[in-house]
Amino acid sequence: MSKLVLVRHGQSEWNLANRFTGWWDVDLTAQGEAEARAAGDLLAEKGVLPTVAFTSLQTRAIRTLHFALEGCGRLWIPETKDWRLNERHYGGLTGLDKQQTRERHGDEQVHIWRRSFDVPPPELEPGSEFDLSTDPRYAGIDVPRTESLKLTIERVLPYWEETILPQLGKGETVIISAHGNSLRALVKHLSGISDEEITGLEIPTGQPIVYEFDGTQVAGERYYLKDA
Ligand SMILES: O=C(O)[C@@H](CO)OP(=O)(O)O
Secondary structure (H helix, E strand, C coil), X not given: CEXXXXXXXXXXXXXXXXXXXXXXXXXXXXXXXXXXXXXXXXXXXXXXXXXXXXXXXXXXXXXXXXXXXXXXXXXXXXXXXXXXXXXXXXXXXXXXXXXXXXXXXXXXXXXXXXXXXXXXXXXXXXXXXXXXXXXXXXXXXXXXXXXXXXHHHHHHHHHHHHHHHHHHHCXXXXXEEECHHHHHHHHHHHCCCCCCHHHHCCCCCCCCEEEEEXXXXXXXXXXXXXXX
């Protein structure tokens, strides 16, 4: 049996400030760093020691990975960063305060933008201060102007299938440090969650989730490592 460990980054500055974040590159708070260190301590305590790591191109996920690997003595393992593990792009909502957006557009509309399967938020305006299309880290990538969960799945899953799943097939212990919605995309696929039910799934920060694999097949339900 090989293991897949999923970790959502620790609390970010904009999780704390309650702002829509998406691809915007905010850092961890002190609490977020502590959550990531605790994830590493838990990996060490439970003897789940990653041998291969994947993360996004976003600082909060990369630093979470590093704190977690440091905590279990595995900073030395190979790690791959890829934009396809980035957070879902929040389009024109990026940077806005979530509560103010609720007051302006109503709870229901904001819930649809945040959690519906296939309704993307409005597109990011060209020339917006949150436009990352000229950021050197995304050179050669067609940076989205907005993404629904469905569109996020369309870029996460091919990467999962082509690059990450074969590592599990080889018996590696894989850790993915990513984001609330890029991980919802993966969990939806791995746990066979319907388009309707996925609207209710929340992934907590800094809390390792484990799937066991038999070759390239998921073997059993996901579980929180803290409960193992
Ligand atoms: O702002 C974001 O990018 C995400 C993750 O923090 O928030 P939400 O809970 O609205 O998906």
